[in-house]
Amino acid sequence: KFSVSGREPEYFSPRSCKELMQRYKTKEDGLYYLSTASGVVYQTYCDMTTAGGGWTLVASVHENNMYGKCTTGDRWSSQQGGSPNVPDGDGSWSNTVTFGTAEAATSDDFKNPGYYDITAEDVAVWHVPNNERVDQWKVKSFLRYHTETKFLNSYRGNLYNLFKQFPVKFGVGSCPANHGPSVPVVYDVGNTKSNHNLYGPNIRGTSEPGFITFRAINTERAALAICSGVKPTGCHNEHCCIGGCGYFPEASPRQCGDFTGFDWDGYGTGVGWSASKQVTEAAVLIFYR
Ligand code: G3P
Ligand code: CA
Ligand code: CA
Numbered sequence: 001k002f003s004v005s006g007r008e009p010e011y012f013s014p015r016s017c018k019e020l021m022q023r024y025k026t027k028e029d030g031l032y033y034l035s036t037a038s039g040v041v042y043q044t045y046c047d048m049t050t051a052g053g054g055w056t057l058v059a060s061v062h063e064n065n066m067y068g069k070c071t072t073g074d075r076w077s078s079q080q081g082g083s084p085n086v087p088d089g090d091g092s093w094s095n096t097v098t099f100g101t102a103e104a105a106t107s108d109d110f111k112n113p114g115y116y117d118i119t120a121e122d123v124a125v126w127h128v129p130n131n132e133r134v135d136q137w138k139v140k141s142f143l144r145y146h147t148e149t150k151f152l153n154s155y156r157g158n159l160y161n162l163f164k165q166f167p168v169k170f171g172v173g174s175c176p177a178n179h180g181p182s183v184p185v186v187y188d189v190g191n192t193k194s195n196h197n198l199y200g201p202n203i204r205g206t207s208e209p210g211f212i213t214f215r216a217i218n219t220e221r222a223a224l225a226i227c228s229g230v231k232p233t234g235c236h237n238e239h240c241c242i243g244g245c246g247y248f249p250e251a252s253p254r255q256c257g258d259f260t261g262f263d264w265d266g267y268g269t270g271v272g273w274s275a276s277k278q279v280t281e282a283a284v285l286i287f288y289r
Contacts, residue, residue, distance in 0.1 A: 013034055013035035013041060014035070015035060015036065015037065015118060016054070016056045016114065016118045016120070016288070016289075017034070017044075017048065017053075017055055017056040017289075018054035018055075018056065018120075018289055020034070020054075021053050021054040022054070026046070026048060027049075027053070028048055029045075029047055029048050029049055029138065030046065030134070031043055031044065031045055031103065032044065034056070034114060036113045036117040037117060038117075040113050042112045042113055043101070043102050044056060044057045044058070044102045044112050045057040045102050045105070045134060045137075045285075047138075050144070050146065051146055051148075051186070051188065054289050055124050055146075055287040055289045056114050056120075056287055056288050057102060057105065057110075057112075057114075057285055057286070057287050058111070058112055058114040058118065058158075058159075058286055058287065058288050059111045059112070059159075059286040060105035060108075060109060060110040060111075060283045060285045061076045061109065061226075061242050061243055061259075061283065061284040062105075062106065062107065062108055062110075062130065062258070062283040062284075063258045063262075063281075064108065066257070066259060066262065066267055066280060067263075067267075068257060069081075069082060069253035069255075069256045069257050070082035070253050070256035070257055071257075073109065073258070074090075074256070074257045074258045075090055075092050075099055075109040075111075075258070076090070076093070076109060076243035076244075077089050077243055077244040077246070077256060077258050077260070078090050078244075078245070078247075078256060081253065081256075082246065082247055082248060082252055082253030082256030083246060084170060084246075084247045086246035086247070087169045087171055087245055088168065088169045088246055089244065089245050089246030090246075092111060092243075093159065093160075093168045093225050093243060094160060094163040094164050094167065096113070096116050096160075097111070098111050098112055098113055098115075099111050102134070105285060106128050106129070106131055106132045106137065106282075106283040106285075107130060107131050107283075114288065115158065115159065115160055116160035116161075117158075118157075118158055118288050119158065120157055120158055121150035121151075121153055121157075121289065122146060122147040122148060122149070122150060122151070122152065122289050123146065123152070123159070123212065123288060124144070124147075124188075124286075124287040124289065125144070125145055125146075125185075125226075125229075125284060125286055125287070126141045126143070126144045126284075126285040126287070127143040127144070127198075127228070127279060127282045127283075127284055127285075128140060128141045128283050128285055129141075129142075129278075129282050130281050130282060130283055141189055142189065142190060142278060143187075143189060143190040143194065143228075143229065144189040144190065145185040145186060145187045145188060145189075145190070145212070145229065146185060146186055146287075146289075147183045147184070147185055147186070148184075148186055149183055149184065151181060151183045152288075154181075159214075162214060162215075163214070163225070165180075166214060166215035167223070168215060168223045168225045168244060168245050169223055169245050169246075170221060170245040170246060170247040170248075172217070172221075172223055173221070173223075174221055175217040175219060175221075175232075175235035175237065176217075176232070176233075176235065179213065179215065179217060179232070180214035180216070182211040182212070182214075183211060183212050183213075183214075184211055185210060185211060192209040192210045192229075195210070195229035195230070196209040196229075198229070198278060198279035199239065199240045199275050199279070200239060200265065200270055200271060200272055200273045200276075201270075201272070202236070202272055202273045203230070203236075203240045203273065205234075206232065206233050206234025206235075207227070207232050207234065207240060208230065208231045208233060209229055209230050210229070210230075211227075211231035212226065212228060212229065213226070213227035213230065213232060213241070216232055216241050217235075217237070218236060218238050218250075219236065219250070220248065220249040222238065222244060222249065222250075222255070223244060224238065224241035224242070224245075224260060225242060225243030225244060226241060226242055226243055226284070226286075227240050227241035227242075228240075228241075228242060228284055236261075236273060238250070238255040238264075239261045239264055239273040239274070239275065240275070242258060242259055242260065242284060243258060243260075244257075244260055248260065248261075261273065262274065262275040262279070263275075267280065268280045268281070
């Protein structure tokens with residue numbers, strides 16, 4: 001079909017990897033160009049093989065400096081120091097700001113227009129060691145899972161809309177009353193036990209693996225975006241959830257940053273509340289389907 005205005009990108013480029021697979025029969029994993037409804041063309045990675053394929057990479061959360069507390073590179077929390085005056089932090093979970101590139105998704109933060117443009121049903125998450133090249137992501141990832149419940153249908157089709165409903169903002173609610181949804185996951189690499197072991201023993205005692213949780217709250221009413229692979233049963237969620245608001249009161253700014261309080265009992269020690277070195281030094285890639 002011919003587009004007179006040139007403003008109907010669906011005639012030129014697919015809007016998601018799922019559409020690319022279904023309409024154009026593309027079967028190979030790799031980098032492709034997609035287009036938004038408003039005609040913005042961008043490149044991202046498509047996983048065309050896991051559980052039927054059609055998964056679009058829309059974001060990666062990368063910790064460039066665990067010792068920097070809400071400093072440069074903390075785009076999924078705050079690059080502004082950690083202050084009650086900026087309760088939303090950078091606001092990336094629910095705005096249309098984009099950054100990074102697909103190819104550098106394990107070396108820096110990445111957010112493309114698909115994050116807010118694609119209407120999806122499920123998410124997949126990959127933990128890939130930092131600085132791996134695209135063709136190695138799949139084999140080097142040590143944790144990969146996806147949801148199958150089509151839960152995004154209840155949250156207007158993507159995380160941008162889900163986080164509008166559950167703002168990642170300091171002071172927005174309390175733990176555990178105001179957590180967002182916890183959705184069961186199916187593992188593609190790893191299992192509940194290996195997933196749980198990525199976090200410290202104190203977290204293993206206060207969470208249940210086999211879920212992805214959105215917008216958790218901690219004891220001090222800081223908001224956290226994603227608890228990867230776990231459903232919190234306690235409230236010190238800053239040691240297992242990533243991305244967050246602009247202010248973490250406990251020992252401020254020590255828990256402020258993209259990987260929040262993963263280093264509370266030392267960097268990569270896996271002791272007490274601290275996460276393992278493996279998960280601390282890996283990017284979290286987020287896909288939609
Ligand atoms: O999040 C952990 C903190 O609230 C308590 O830490 O060092 O007293 O176990 P700690
Ligand atoms: Ca970051
Ligand atoms: Ca705490």
